[in-house]
Amino acid sequence: SDSDSGGTGSDSGGDEGSNSIESGSSGPSTVTAEGSSTVYPISNRGSSYWNSNSPASDGEYWGSNDESSVAGWDQIETDQNIADYFASLYGFETTGERSNPPFATRVALSHSGTGCEAVRDGLVDIGNSSGPITAELDISEEQRDENYVDHVVGRDGQPVFVSQAIYDAGVEQLTGEQIRGIYQGDITNWSEVGGPDREIFVVGRAEGSGTDTSFRLNMLGDADAPMDVDSRFGQNQQVQQVLQDNDNAIGYMALAFSGSGIQAIGIEFEGTLFEPDADAENTIFDSEYPLNRDLHMYTRINEDTPEGTDMREAAFLNMFLTEFGQQTFVEDVNYITLPTSDIEAEREKLPDQA
């Protein structure tokens, strides 16, 4: 746990990681990703692990303090460093050096829409999106299949949160109808839904974000459905902060951003109450929950990569599609892991391993 801090640990040259970036002509180039703030925790964490290229003995970075308890270890069992291992599966030369992966990865943060555009325009290798690319780019499913490969790496329950004060005042659950009413401007006071006599501060995510698109799609019925909110914020974290700062707010976010001072509420759809508590009968973690959504990493099909995914991308994506990856990068950041069958199906989309 000391290697990035300049003078200590490994030499600073290795630290830079830029060795591999510069060597564009000699080695494989950096894998770049861009987009969704919802997917960001997953892909950024994965990228950090990748770039650290820690040895297997460094349990902390492999998901545990103890080698034997590393999630999915039975499938892996390697002495190699993390990036070396996953890269070697696709035929890349290993470096064996900490902080010097066979090729680097870099993840930028914006919105799903931006990520989809970036992958469309070939500016990045991977486009992160929390909404379907069809809705983000307004394209048909055929166009999607023709041009993109959709890698689903995890799922989000997209809960609806309210300020602690509202929750404490008794608003512990709402119906889908009520939420729709709130978000379309028909309900403006908490007393109309059994809360205190306070105006409702309706918080939304920025237009163009996957969270917003999915919310419109899944809650309001159409990706272009009209909304009437009091405030929109760029990323999930900002919504979280604002919900904490106000005592009369409601907002939707990704699961990963729950925190103190805000409370997820149960939502009733057609008689079924989906609760945020994982132990309840129906929960927002269930795939039946209407707001439940896939988290995508799209790659582009073009002449160079008719299959859509080149070896570098595959090596990186494959890391998420292991039990280890699901545990470390999805569950640990509070998202919902994919069932084993889905993992298998996703791995099918990748090119064959070397």
Next chain:
Amino acid sequence: MSLTPQTDWRASIERRLTRTQKFIDDTDPEALAVVLVSMGSLLAAFVGFLLASPWTAVPLGTFLIATGYGWARHQALVARAVTFAMTTVTLVTLGLIVVFIFAESIPAFQYETASVFGVSVPGLGMFTQARWDAVSEPVRYSLLPMIHGTVMVTTIATLVAAPLGVAAALFIAEIAPPRVRELVKPGIEVLAGIPSIVYGFIGFTVINPWAGGAFALNGGSTYLFVGIVVGLMALPTVVSVAEDALTSVPSVMKDGSLALGATDWQSMTSITLPAAFSGVSAAVLLGVGRAIGETMAATVMLAGVPRISEPLVNVFYGYETLTSLIARGYGSANGVHESALFAAGVVLFVTVLCLSLGSQYIEARMRRRLGGVE
């Protein structure tokens, strides 16, 4: 009658031609060649860059080599040519800004064509309706809500910055004892340097939550506090420009007033302020320009929904300004939506340019008037 200007024109061209001819005759032919090559390749490099040609490096290299050689051999002439080229950069920049942001905004203007008296005017729809919605039908890009927001923020900021700024400028220029002056003046100048994002950070993490509680607001975003923060930001600009204007009033005028037994305050209000009026109002105009163009504080403090507050003058709402619309939306927007952001930029640019021209005009007039005194 019509002949005279033309002949004038012709004569002036002729004069210029003979002068050029003479210059060419007088100049060392090698120097002339070097300068021609250097300037020509610079022009070519610029054109290449405009066309985004990968070959731009070639003329650029030629320029560097020719200029380097010329610098060693014919420094005076090359220096003159190069500094001239540099002088044109500001003009070219302004031109490019105009061309590029206007060009990008054309689709939005076309999209928002509205007709008045049967004549369809592109862009009119941006100013005649109140709806901005880039997602759901009907998709409309009206700038009115943002113009309203900008006006609110700017007004409040001006109410803060103008009187306080002028008072502080008077203080520094006329009232403060030398010691205090030497501390306060640089102090206020340094404050001009506080980055707007730092103000924004404080605004978002401290002021907004506080305001939300202290006024039981629905959310914490208000034009009131954005305006105050922006006013604080514009304050140093107003202070230093106004202070310059006040100190540039010849001290003999103040002396004249004092020697007649007028008090300091009377001398300030009857002599100094009126004499520096143009400079002071230019300072306020510049402050207004700063406030209009201020982006980051507004972006992080405002709610980010294009809406007009009700009633119109309600300062306890804070929705969106032209600047925050651009900063927030750029990147995720595309197509006409993105073009509409450029349209917002055009409105900003034109407004501030007009303010700048206005203040320059006022200052030029003052200089002429004060010039008459001397």
Next chain:
Amino acid sequence: MSQTDTAETTANRTDGQEVSTTAGETVEETRSEWTDYEAGGETKLAVEDLDVHYGDDHALKGVSIDIPEESVTALIGPSGCGKSTFLRCLNRMNDRIRAANVDGMVELDGEDIYQDGVDLVELRKRVGMVFQSPNPFPKSIRENVSYGPRKHGDIQTGLLARLTGRAEPDREEALVERSLERAALWGEVNNRLDDNALGLSGGQQQRLCIARCLAVDPEVILMDEPASALDPIATSKIEDLIEDLAQDYTVVVVTHSMQQAARVSDQTAVFLTGGELVEYDDTEKIFENPESQRVEDYISGKFG
């Protein structure tokens, strides 16, 4: 101020001089020659042992002088000798120069103007000043002249005064006319009182500044090279005016032209480089038979 007072002041001055004698030989030597000079008329301004420093720069050295009422006193000397500095001490305009540091005593009608609590506004109403280069305000001629009285509340103008009937346009009119007439400018400007004063010629501007000063009705008028920026015709008008003013006012005038001093003044004080007052006497005496060799050299143009 009674004669006794004057005597007392003179005595004081002599004291002061004795004190300064210890400071340096030259001072004593040059001063003893004229110490006994007592100008005719009552003393209006009594300056005693005045020292001025600009920072470390000693600009005036122990100057003592009695300036009599209703006469013209000229101050001459080479450039930089401290004439302007001395003049500005008399109405405390030096207070506006931060580096300036004044020691000594200046009495106006027997009251020390440098003691604590002196009201500068009041002082400057009584001791007016006209500057080297004309500095009219960028207002109309009328407003220039009535500026002082307006500010002192002697004349009420403005909307409110007019509404409440307190405005006295006639009185203002009369005052403006009287002042301009006194400054020999009325005839030239009476038909354009509302024009901007900056449109006047240099000589007219300077007379306007004098009129502006007269409108406040001061007792003493200080003039710092009032004609230096003017052409010969304007200069001679100003000179006539100065002589004229001396009938009612105490006039102190700095000039760089010895001819001018000789023409207009009753008594002349000669300062020499270094800030010493070298000789003070009747003007005739100074120009015809100065006591000090240095003054004679200076006047005959041996240097400067």
Next chain:
Amino acid sequence: MSQTDTAETTANRTDGQEVSTTAGETVEETRSEWTDYEAGGETKLAVEDLDVHYGDDHALKGVSIDIPEESVTALIGPSGCGKSTFLRCLNRMNDRIRAANVDGMVELDGEDIYQDGVDLVELRKRVGMVFQSPNPFPKSIRENVSYGPRKHGDIQTGLLARLTGRAEPDREEALVERSLERAALWGEVNNRLDDNALGLSGGQQQRLCIARCLAVDPEVILMDEPASALDPIATSKIEDLIEDLAQDYTVVVVTHSMQQAARVSDQTAVFLTGGELVEYDDTEKIFENPESQRVEDYISGKFG
């Protein structure tokens, strides 16, 4: 320039005068009195019918004058009469003033300096100038003196020169010393040649400017009131220097002090307001027995 040339020039001048006679009566009247004056020595600078306008303002009116070699010529006259303007015509410094418009002829050793193709840089090397207020560059004393030669490439300095062995520090040293000595400054500054020149006193700065000018080795030195900003001691040093310089150089000096003109010059030209040259003659003659009444009035201090 041979004697014949001079004669020719004089003839020309008379022609010029006849032309200008048509311009106005005064000009003719005043000029006829002294037209025949021919200074001793060979003519260095011949000025013929020189007219200068600043925009519409006619600052010099048909001035013709021959300035002899290796002597001091003084120009006197009231303020604004065009002395500086005239002086600046002699090395075409007026070209730097946009409004200035020069007509007429000025010959340096018989060559017209206003003809096309004259190299100003070359001209100004031959006709040096010293300004009214000392204006040393904010550099070291040494650099000030060697500035001209360095820029003309007469002395090589700088890294490159040193590396290639072209630098001649000894020659520079010698030049600086010679120039400063000639300007009577060497003794005062020889131990601090690397100090900033702005740290010198006014008089020293002015002599430094003269040294700077001498370092270029001009033939003519123009001085525009070189002592007006100085105290008497510095002034007398400069005056000595001027007399001294006249042994090798042609010196033209503008002064506002008639005493100074009388002290230092061999011949004196008197300009009067309006830009006319009223009289030009041996200095003694001018001060003792001027031909023109106006000059006499001026010299006896009747105006100005």
Next chain:
Amino acid sequence: MSRATQTALIQDDRTVYEAAAGTAVGLSGVTFAVGLAALLGLVAIDAPVAGLELSVVFGALLLALGTSVAGFGAASRFGYVDAAPQPSAGIVAAAAFTGIWFIVGAIVSGAVGLGTGGRLGVGIVLGGIAFATTALPREDIGSTVPAGAVAGLCGLSLITGVVGPGWKQVLVGYNATLFGDTVVPLVVLFASLVSGWSAAKAYGGFGARGRNVGAYVLIYLVVCSILAVLIGLVAFVTVKGLPGLFNGFGVGGATLVSWPFLTNGAGLLADIAGVFPALVGTVWLVIGAVLFAVPTGVGAAVFLSEYAEQGRFTGAVEVATNGLWSTPSIVFGLFGAAFLIPRFGNQKSLIAGMLTLGFMLLPLVLITSREAILSVPDDYRDASAALGVSKWQTIRSVVLPAAIPGVTTGVILGVGRIAGETAPILLTMGGGVLPAKSAAPNVLGSFQLSGSPPFVSNPALLEATSALPYQLYALITAGLSGNIQNPQEYAWGLALTLLLVVLIFYAIGITTRYYFRRKLHQ
């Protein structure tokens, strides 16, 4: 001309009166300061002071101030002291009090429950009375009684608790509620300003001198509060940011000083997350902008002031320069996005950011350099020309060296300004939210030559790169995920770092200017 009676230079019969008025001024100042503290939440308005709530104490103070102020007026009016009041307080004061009392009337009647018409009516009546009281009587009454009444009324409402802790008023239709916590301090600030002004006038004995003192008191209060707010702002950021900035700071050890916040990235492997990549990004950004703008700006300034004839061309350049100077930074961002990004690989990049900021810096450099060059005395140019030195050599050896101080100052101040700009780089340069150390651009090491156009390339310049202001913005909007232990501390540390970087530039710039001015004046 009749000689006016001599007035004494010193008035000595007013000392007690002056002392009382002076005390009132001081008391107003103290009240104002405490009021400001209460507004900023430094003291609570229900804090006990001598057994009373602070707001009641405020009330008592204001009431006392109000009555004494009116008393000063009366004392002067009835001739107990020898003041010099003018016949009227003047139109400005009259207008101000009319406005104040109109609003007071409207508010009070609104609180009593009158409708819009009633409010307007009461307001107009009170405003009218205030106008008459201010304008018509002599100045000593006119400028004290209405002011005293305002302060007294405010004081009474605070004492009686009509407005006080726990008070609230819903602004119907305005989305807001006023609470005592904010209104009481505001009332106190306002009333103490008014009474302070009025007492100051009394102190000055009314008339010209009184107005002078009154205006000075107002200006001093205003300037002090501006300074207090602005200094408080910097202090606040400093206090909040220090823990983050010095997190893990140590002296000694392998490296002489270890300052992880400045030398670490925010990657997974960092023990203590730092801002190194953004810092490096900012440094490169500034270097790039300076390399572009400074030669260009100085060159243009040289051409404009030394070569060009004043005419249409120079006029146009001047107008364009001033126009560019005031162009909003976001517009530069748009321009960079539309013009530069397509020409540098179609993505946000360091070089696009550099050039965009360079365009912003250019007018500033040009304006200051031009001023600096123009302020080089013509004496130097004349002297050099008279020595037969050519124009360009004169520029090079005399003009430019003499102008360097001014140019340097301008450049430093300009750099300070652009170093803190966010909006343009938001659109042109982007970069990561929490970049790891490896994301720091390595510009020098990345130059590559190739055989095909464009022959020279530098991937580091063509990549999106973070910079301090952008990272702060990204943190606000994107929030703090990743593995940072104390996100708030990190963000404030970042804000402080940015503030310090910029303020250091400013401090250096201003110090240089002072230094050179000093030198010039010697």
